[in-house]
Amino acid sequence: MIESLRRSRVFAAVTRLLAVALLPAASLRLPGRGRYLACQWALAMRYPAEDLTGLSEPARAAFTAARTEAFWRDRQLIGLTSGHRDAARQHRLFAEEVRRTGSVAAARRRVLPPHESAHVRGTALDVRPVEGAAWLERHGRAYRLYRRYDNEWWHFEYHADTVPMRLPNPDALRPVALARAAG
Numbered sequence: 001m002i003e004s005l006r007r008s009r010v011f012a013a014v015t016r017l018l019a020v021a022l023l024p025a026a027s028l029r030l031p032g033r034g035r036y037l038a039c040q041w042a043l044a045m046r047y048p049a050e051d052l053t054g055l056s057e058p059a060r061a062a063f064t065a066a067r068t069e070a071f072w073r074d075r076q077l078i079g080l081t082s083g084h085r086d087a088a089r090q091h092r093l094f095a096e097e098v099r100r101t102g103s104v105a106a107a108r109r110r111v112l113p114p115h116e117s118a119h120v121r122g123t124a125l126d127v128r129p130v131e132g133a134a135w136l137e138r139h140g141r142a143y144r145l146y147r148r149y150d151n152e153w154w155h156f157e158y159h160a161d162t163v164p165m166r167l168p169n170p171d172a173l174r175p176v177a178l179a180r181a182a183g
Helices: 002-029 034-046 057-074 087-101 104-108 130-143 176-182
Strands: 079-082 124-128 145-147 155-158
Touching: 002 034, 034 057, 057 130, 057 145, 057 155, 087 104, 124 130, 130 145, 130 155
Parallel strands: none
Antiparallel strands: 079 124, 124 155, 145 155
């Protein structure tokens, strides 16, 4: 645990140093937005498996703006673990959770079927590390990014026009009659 924390801090420090080193080139490439670009380049190297493809344009813009501010102002890294998922992948995740938990009702507390998932719409973001999620929970409202579920510290959604209700889990809004039928 301590070794993991130490490694995480070292990676964060190296990522910040890399962004500072990239700043002159980023400023030349994108005048007036060099800090933004240097941050995105450094984070892409820190989180090479990250994929923003498929996120809605407003969700992508909000996420990259939020993590740029977190990076430069508060020295906090925020990485994307999962963003957009196609319906087939979301269906596989849901089916696996049904098998693992033994029921649709139990699975829905952690994974929603494709037709209900904000990941399929390209407006959901699963982020890391825990400290990055905590930063996003404190400051995400300014970017219209909201933590939606009490049981998922990592899950945020972009909502342009509304402030969504915080729910205990993904299944919490389902009508009681449907919940009983599925259980």
